[in-house]
Amino acid sequence: MFAAERLRIIKSILLDKKHINVTSLSSMLNVTEVTIRRDLEKLESEGFLSRTHGGAILNETASEENIDIPLSSYDPLMNEREEISNIASHMIDDNDVILLSPGLTNLHIAKKLLSKKNITVLTNDLNIAYELNSNPSIKVIIPGGDLDPSSMTLNGKLTEENLKRFYVSKTFIEVDGISTNRGYTIQGMDKASVIKEMLQITKEIIMVCTYNCFDNIAFYQIGSSLDIANKIITNPNIPDNYKNYFFDNNIKLYTAFNSYEGGI
Numbered sequence: 001m002f003a004a005e006r007l008r009i010i011k012s013i014l015l016d017k018k019h020i021n022v023t024s025l026s027s028m029l030n031v032t033e034v035t036i037r038r039d040l041e042k043l044e045s046e047g048f049l050s051r052t053h054g055g056a057i058l059n060e061t062a063s064e065e066n067i068d069i070p071l072s073s074y075d076p077l078m079n080e081r082e083e084i085s086n087i088a089s090h091m092i093d094d095n096d097v098i099l100l101s102p103g104l105t106n107l108h109i110a111k112k113l114l115s116k117k118n119i120t121v122l123t124n125d126l127n128i129a130y131e132l133n134s135n136p137s138i139k140v141i142i143p144g145g146d147l148d149p150s151s152m153t154l155n156g157k158l159t160e161e162n163l164k165r166f167y168v169s170k171t172f173i174e175v176d177g178i179s180t181n182r183g184y185t186i187q188g189m190d191k192a193s194v195i196k197e198m199l200q201i202t203k204e205i206i207m208v209c210t211y212n213c214f215d216n217i218a219f220y221q222i223g224s225s226l227d228i229a230n231k232i233i234t235n236p237n238i239p240d241n242y243k244n245y246f247f248d249n250n251i252k253l254y255t256a257f258n259s260y261e262g263g264i
Contacts, residue, residue, distance in 0.1 A: 021055035021150035054150025103174030171202035176218035185218035211235035
Protein backbone atom coordinates (compact mmCIF):
# COMPACT_ATOMS: atom_id res chain seq x y z
CA MET A 1 0.00 0.00 0.00
CA PHE A 2 1.32 3.43 -0.97
CA ALA A 3 1.84 6.12 1.66
CA ALA A 4 -0.80 8.41 0.12
CA GLU A 5 -3.44 5.70 0.45
CA ARG A 6 -2.47 5.03 4.08
CA LEU A 7 -2.80 8.72 4.89
CA ARG A 8 -6.28 8.89 3.35
CA ILE A 9 -7.34 5.85 5.38
CA ILE A 10 -5.95 7.31 8.61
CA LYS A 11 -7.78 10.59 7.95
CA SER A 12 -11.04 8.75 7.34
CA ILE A 13 -10.74 6.77 10.57
CA LEU A 14 -10.03 9.90 12.58
CA LEU A 15 -12.97 11.77 11.07
CA ASP A 16 -15.17 8.83 12.02
CA LYS A 17 -13.76 7.81 15.42
CA LYS A 18 -12.04 11.06 16.54
CA HIS A 19 -9.12 9.04 17.95
CA ILE A 20 -6.87 6.24 16.79
CA ASN A 21 -4.09 4.00 18.10
CA VAL A 22 -0.83 2.93 16.52
CA THR A 23 -1.15 -0.79 17.28
CA SER A 24 -4.55 -1.19 15.60
CA LEU A 25 -3.44 0.81 12.56
CA SER A 26 -0.32 -1.30 12.23
CA SER A 27 -2.39 -4.49 12.19
CA MET A 28 -5.09 -3.06 9.94
CA LEU A 29 -2.72 -1.68 7.28
CA ASN A 30 -0.12 -4.45 7.65
CA VAL A 31 2.83 -2.12 8.18
CA THR A 32 5.15 -1.60 11.14
CA GLU A 33 4.31 0.69 14.02
CA VAL A 34 7.33 2.80 13.04
CA THR A 35 5.71 3.44 9.64
CA ILE A 36 2.41 4.39 11.28
CA ARG A 37 4.16 6.83 13.63
CA ARG A 38 5.81 8.51 10.63
CA ASP A 39 2.42 8.83 8.96
CA LEU A 40 0.98 10.40 12.12
CA GLU A 41 3.93 12.81 12.30
CA LYS A 42 3.19 13.94 8.75
CA LEU A 43 -0.50 14.46 9.45
CA GLU A 44 0.35 16.33 12.65
CA SER A 45 2.63 18.66 10.69
CA GLU A 46 -0.35 19.36 8.39
CA GLY A 47 -2.47 20.27 11.41
CA PHE A 48 -4.90 17.38 10.91
CA LEU A 49 -4.26 15.60 14.22
CA SER A 50 -2.43 15.75 17.51
CA ARG A 51 -0.34 12.80 18.54
CA THR A 52 -0.88 11.21 21.94
CA HIS A 53 0.81 8.39 23.80
CA GLY A 54 0.25 5.39 21.55
CA GLY A 55 -1.99 7.13 19.05
CA ALA A 56 -3.56 10.39 17.90
CA ILE A 57 -6.70 12.50 18.20
CA LEU A 58 -8.46 14.57 15.56
CA ASN A 59 -7.93 18.32 15.60
CA GLU A 60 -11.13 20.35 15.85
CA THR A 61 -10.22 22.30 12.72
CA ALA A 62 -9.80 19.17 10.54
CA SER A 63 -12.25 18.66 7.69
CA GLU A 64 -13.20 16.04 5.09
CA GLU A 65 -11.56 17.96 2.28
CA ASN A 66 -9.18 16.00 0.04
CA ILE A 67 -10.40 12.63 1.35
CA ASP A 68 -11.78 10.61 -1.52
CA ILE A 69 -12.57 7.25 0.11
CA PRO A 70 -15.75 6.49 2.07
CA LEU A 71 -15.45 6.25 5.83
CA SER A 72 -16.81 2.70 5.77
CA SER A 73 -13.88 1.45 3.67
CA TYR A 74 -10.94 2.44 5.85
CA ASP A 75 -10.08 -1.19 6.59
CA PRO A 76 -8.65 -2.55 3.32
CA LEU A 77 -9.07 -6.10 4.61
CA MET A 78 -12.64 -5.76 5.84
CA ASN A 79 -14.05 -8.24 3.31
CA GLU A 80 -11.33 -10.80 4.13
CA ARG A 81 -11.99 -10.46 7.87
CA GLU A 82 -15.70 -10.88 7.26
CA GLU A 83 -15.11 -14.09 5.30
CA ILE A 84 -12.93 -15.48 8.07
CA SER A 85 -15.42 -14.57 10.78
CA ASN A 86 -18.21 -16.37 8.90
CA ILE A 87 -16.15 -19.58 8.95
CA ALA A 88 -15.18 -19.15 12.61
CA SER A 89 -18.78 -18.61 13.71
CA HIS A 90 -19.70 -22.04 12.35
CA MET A 91 -17.04 -23.61 14.58
CA ILE A 92 -18.61 -22.15 17.72
CA ASP A 93 -21.65 -23.89 19.16
CA ASP A 94 -24.16 -22.85 21.76
CA ASN A 95 -22.81 -23.51 25.29
CA ASP A 96 -19.18 -23.32 24.12
CA VAL A 97 -16.41 -21.86 26.28
CA ILE A 98 -13.93 -20.03 24.03
CA LEU A 99 -11.09 -17.52 24.10
CA LEU A 100 -10.61 -14.64 21.67
CA SER A 101 -7.19 -12.98 21.54
CA PRO A 102 -6.96 -9.28 20.61
CA GLY A 103 -7.32 -8.29 16.97
CA LEU A 104 -9.58 -6.79 14.33
CA THR A 105 -10.45 -10.14 12.77
CA ASN A 106 -11.39 -11.58 16.15
CA LEU A 107 -13.55 -8.50 16.71
CA HIS A 108 -15.42 -9.48 13.53
CA ILE A 109 -15.80 -12.99 14.98
CA ALA A 110 -17.23 -11.51 18.19
CA LYS A 111 -19.92 -9.70 16.21
CA LYS A 112 -20.99 -13.02 14.69
CA LEU A 113 -21.53 -14.50 18.17
CA LEU A 114 -24.40 -12.21 19.08
CA SER A 115 -26.92 -14.78 17.84
CA LYS A 116 -25.38 -17.60 19.92
CA LYS A 117 -26.75 -18.81 23.24
CA ASN A 118 -24.98 -19.52 26.53
CA ILE A 119 -21.50 -18.81 25.17
CA THR A 120 -18.68 -18.03 27.59
CA VAL A 121 -15.94 -15.85 26.12
CA LEU A 122 -12.60 -15.19 27.79
CA THR A 123 -10.76 -12.20 26.31
CA ASN A 124 -8.26 -9.51 27.26
CA ASP A 125 -9.48 -7.23 24.44
CA LEU A 126 -11.91 -4.64 25.83
CA ASN A 127 -13.24 -3.83 22.36
CA ILE A 128 -14.30 -7.46 21.98
CA ALA A 129 -15.78 -7.50 25.49
CA TYR A 130 -17.78 -4.35 24.76
CA GLU A 131 -19.10 -5.82 21.50
CA LEU A 132 -20.30 -8.99 23.25
CA ASN A 133 -21.88 -7.08 26.11
CA SER A 134 -25.05 -6.46 24.08
CA ASN A 135 -26.06 -10.14 24.30
CA PRO A 136 -27.13 -11.08 27.84
CA SER A 137 -26.82 -14.80 27.04
CA ILE A 138 -23.07 -14.43 26.45
CA LYS A 139 -20.89 -14.49 29.55
CA VAL A 140 -17.75 -12.38 29.12
CA ILE A 141 -14.74 -12.94 31.36
CA ILE A 142 -11.89 -10.41 31.48
CA PRO A 143 -8.69 -11.61 33.17
CA GLY A 144 -7.54 -8.22 34.46
CA GLY A 145 -4.10 -6.70 34.14
CA ASP A 146 -2.45 -3.50 32.94
CA LEU A 147 -4.54 -1.53 30.44
CA ASP A 148 -2.84 -0.47 27.21
CA PRO A 149 -4.98 2.54 26.20
CA SER A 150 -3.59 2.55 22.67
CA SER A 151 -5.06 -0.88 21.90
CA MET A 152 -7.64 -1.23 24.73
CA THR A 153 -6.12 -4.57 25.76
CA LEU A 154 -5.03 -5.94 29.12
CA ASN A 155 -1.46 -7.25 29.43
CA GLY A 156 1.25 -7.86 31.98
CA LYS A 157 2.03 -10.37 34.72
CA LEU A 158 -1.40 -10.13 36.34
CA THR A 159 -3.10 -11.00 33.05
CA GLU A 160 -0.74 -13.93 32.51
CA GLU A 161 -1.21 -15.30 36.03
CA ASN A 162 -4.99 -14.96 35.94
CA LEU A 163 -5.22 -16.78 32.60
CA LYS A 164 -3.72 -19.86 34.24
CA ARG A 165 -6.90 -20.20 36.30
CA PHE A 166 -9.04 -20.93 33.24
CA TYR A 167 -9.46 -23.66 30.64
CA VAL A 168 -11.40 -23.28 27.37
CA SER A 169 -12.44 -25.63 24.58
CA LYS A 170 -11.38 -23.40 21.67
CA THR A 171 -8.92 -20.53 21.43
CA PHE A 172 -8.86 -18.19 18.43
CA ILE A 173 -5.42 -16.57 18.18
CA GLU A 174 -5.06 -13.73 15.68
CA VAL A 175 -1.51 -13.55 14.32
CA ASP A 176 0.30 -10.98 12.16
CA GLY A 177 2.77 -13.34 10.50
CA ILE A 178 3.07 -16.97 9.42
CA SER A 179 6.39 -18.22 8.10
CA THR A 180 7.95 -21.63 7.60
CA ASN A 181 11.16 -20.17 9.07
CA ARG A 182 9.80 -18.33 12.11
CA GLY A 183 6.42 -19.93 12.73
CA TYR A 184 3.69 -17.67 14.12
CA THR A 185 4.56 -14.07 14.96
CA ILE A 186 2.80 -10.92 16.16
CA GLN A 187 3.74 -7.25 16.47
CA GLY A 188 3.83 -6.60 20.23
CA MET A 189 6.05 -8.21 22.87
CA ASP A 190 3.58 -7.69 25.75
CA LYS A 191 0.80 -9.15 23.63
CA ALA A 192 3.00 -12.12 22.74
CA SER A 193 3.65 -12.97 26.40
CA VAL A 194 -0.08 -13.10 27.09
CA ILE A 195 -0.79 -15.17 23.98
CA LYS A 196 1.81 -17.74 25.04
CA GLU A 197 -0.22 -18.27 28.21
CA MET A 198 -3.42 -18.54 26.17
CA LEU A 199 -1.91 -21.40 24.19
CA GLN A 200 -1.51 -23.40 27.42
CA ILE A 201 -5.13 -23.28 28.59
CA THR A 202 -7.06 -24.63 25.64
CA LYS A 203 -8.11 -27.92 24.12
CA GLU A 204 -7.98 -26.60 20.56
CA ILE A 205 -5.77 -23.88 19.05
CA ILE A 206 -7.21 -22.09 16.02
CA MET A 207 -4.98 -19.54 14.29
CA VAL A 208 -6.77 -16.67 12.55
CA CYS A 209 -5.16 -14.42 9.94
CA THR A 210 -5.78 -12.73 6.60
CA TYR A 211 -3.97 -13.97 3.50
CA ASN A 212 -1.31 -11.23 3.58
CA CYS A 213 0.14 -12.61 6.84
CA PHE A 214 1.69 -15.58 5.03
CA ASP A 215 5.42 -15.27 4.35
CA ASN A 216 5.34 -12.28 6.68
CA ILE A 217 7.44 -12.13 9.87
CA ALA A 218 6.25 -9.81 12.62
CA PHE A 219 8.30 -8.60 15.59
CA TYR A 220 7.77 -11.32 18.20
CA GLN A 221 7.55 -15.08 17.92
CA ILE A 222 4.78 -17.00 19.74
CA GLY A 223 5.48 -20.41 18.24
CA SER A 224 8.48 -21.59 16.24
CA SER A 225 6.61 -24.50 14.68
CA LEU A 226 3.45 -24.29 12.59
CA ASP A 227 2.42 -27.60 14.19
CA ILE A 228 1.20 -25.93 17.40
CA ALA A 229 -2.10 -25.07 15.67
CA ASN A 230 -4.94 -27.53 15.26
CA LYS A 231 -6.70 -25.38 12.67
CA ILE A 232 -6.03 -22.34 10.48
CA ILE A 233 -8.71 -19.93 9.26
CA THR A 234 -7.65 -17.61 6.44
CA ASN A 235 -8.48 -16.61 2.85
CA PRO A 236 -8.07 -18.85 -0.20
CA ASN A 237 -5.26 -16.96 -1.93
CA ILE A 238 -2.38 -18.17 0.23
CA PRO A 239 0.82 -19.77 -1.15
CA ASP A 240 0.46 -23.41 -2.17
CA ASN A 241 3.43 -24.52 -0.09
CA TYR A 242 1.49 -23.66 3.09
CA LYS A 243 -1.57 -25.57 1.89
CA ASN A 244 0.67 -28.57 1.26
CA TYR A 245 2.36 -28.24 4.65
CA PHE A 246 -0.92 -28.10 6.56
CA PHE A 247 -2.26 -31.09 4.65
CA ASP A 248 0.91 -33.14 5.22
CA ASN A 249 0.89 -32.35 8.94
CA ASN A 250 -2.81 -32.97 9.50
CA ILE A 251 -3.57 -29.32 10.32
CA LYS A 252 -7.03 -28.43 9.10
CA LEU A 253 -7.09 -25.40 6.81
CA TYR A 254 -10.32 -23.44 6.44
CA THR A 255 -10.65 -20.73 3.79
CA ALA A 256 -13.32 -18.40 2.51
CA PHE A 257 -13.27 -20.09 -0.90
CA ASN A 258 -13.92 -23.54 0.48
CA SER A 259 -14.94 -24.07 4.08
CA TYR A 260 -12.38 -26.81 4.37
CA GLU A 261 -9.24 -27.54 2.35
CA GLY A 262 -6.69 -30.26 2.80
CA GLY A 263 -8.97 -32.53 4.77
CA ILE A 264 -10.73 -35.81 4.67
